[in-house]
């Protein structure tokens with residue numbers, strides 16, 4: 001995405017991977033394939049590869065520079081995690097993008113994870129001399145307590161996913177005393193706070209930003225594709241609780257519809273940010289012009 005300015009805050013993103021990724025009928029098990037394709041063909045060409053019938057899905061980290069802090073939201077897949085296909089793509093673009101933003105790992109004050117799935121907490125850590133250590137040595141990492149504790153329990157039960165995701169990306173942060181486990185009403189300061197948006201994962205949260213009259217919400221995986229504004233009841237195959245995920249999505253969409261709030265979902269391709277408008281019982285995502 002192109003850098004945005006909201007009041008006193010600048011927002012940019014670092015892309016780890018971009019492009020056609022998954023067929024709509026595989027992504028949304030309860031969708032009607034023909035209806036999905038008919039919607040997609042009417043949408044912006046950059047969200048759907050019609051030739052291969054694939055949704056375009058981006059993996060990216062948001063960078064917020066506020067007057068107080070430099071903040072990352074969601075940290076993609078990360079490097080050296082041992083993932084097989086399709087997650088074994090090069091992670092160098094993320095490192096290059098991070099540098100292009102003029103940042104060093106030491107510069108990050110806070111890392112927020114909307115949730116603790118494989119593609120949202122990867123760069124939390126990196127492998128140094130055989131040990132997972134926090135990538136950002138001066139950062140506090142803000143995790144939803146409910147999210148962290150659920151994946152800790154699931155991992156200890158031996159149930160996957162996310163399996164080694166918690167062991168590699170979360171536990172080392174806690175051991176380094178850089179994790180802050182927060183309740184659902186956590187507020188960092190007068191500009192940044194979280195809201196509870198469970199369903200896609202047990203303790204999924206959105207990160208809200210306000211500066212002056214400008215507002216934005218970083219909505220993580222409440223929706224993976226703009227198609228879900230048109231069909232809010234279609235939950236992804238990756239959702240922890242598909243029914244709750246749909247309820248949460250409708251609630252979020254209703255709260256931002258027909259307002260000036262910019263919505264920045266983790267997986268929407270550039271220009272990523274947009275506004276939601278209501279269309280009867282459903283919605284439409286209007287990307288800002290790049």
Ligand SMILES: [Zn+2]
Pocket residue numbers: 117119120221266267
């Ligand atoms: Zn995701």
